[in-house]
Amino acid sequence: MNVSSVISVIINFLMVLMAMAFYTLVERKLLGYMQLRKGPNKVMLMGLPQPLADAMKLFLKEQMMPTNANKMPFIFAPIMSLSLSLLLWAMFPHNNPSLWIQYSILYFLCVSAMNVFATFLAGWSSNSKYALLGALRGVAQTISYEISLSLILLSSLLMLLTMDFNIMTTTNYLPLVLMLLPLTIIWFITNLA
Known part of the structure; x- marks a missing residue:
């Protein structure tokens, strides 16, 4: 396995994680509209950076055990x-x-x-x-x-x-x-x- 293959796999994994974050945003938006509310829209432009804010919140959160x-x-x-x-x-x-x-x-x-x-x-x-x-x-x-x-x-x-x-x-x-x-x-x- 050469370097370009490893880079391709890493990019693929990162894109999958980003896609799942935005799928979650779409799901939250759809559920919000089904309940006659806007869904996540507080973070900047129509709530598009919301997955990044959620990820930052999760990483900075206190770990409870x-x-x-x-x-x-x-x-x-x-x-x-x-x-x-x-x-x-x-x-x-x-x-x-x-x-x-x-x-x-x-x-x-x-x-x-x-x-x-x-x-x-x-x-x-x-x-x-x-x-x-x-x-x-x-x-x-x-x-x-x-x-x-x-x-x-x-x-x-x-x-x-x-x-x-x-x-x-x-x-x-x-x-x-x-x-x-x-x-x-x-x-x-x-x-x-």
């Missing part, structure tokens, strides 16, 4: 969750073919399944039985949805005969989506749940 918490896992759990989310963007199609992952669907399934451990670690590390019960409930719910999503994805991949996300995005599979319309509807409903 429960007194009985295991400190290292308590700090590591959100870092692990963010890292796993960013790792999923590595399978996003790039212009640089050296960054393509050959079995990207398998990579997606493995990395998305690892987020269960971050959820459990977050609940366990606080040394509170209620946080642990909440984490166990979240883990059980995540696993149940992952099973259905994985089965839907793998059953459609049997017809595609590929595990490469880049090949899937460069080929037109509209007839396949129409043929698997019930499976597509179930996929959509499972994603919303």
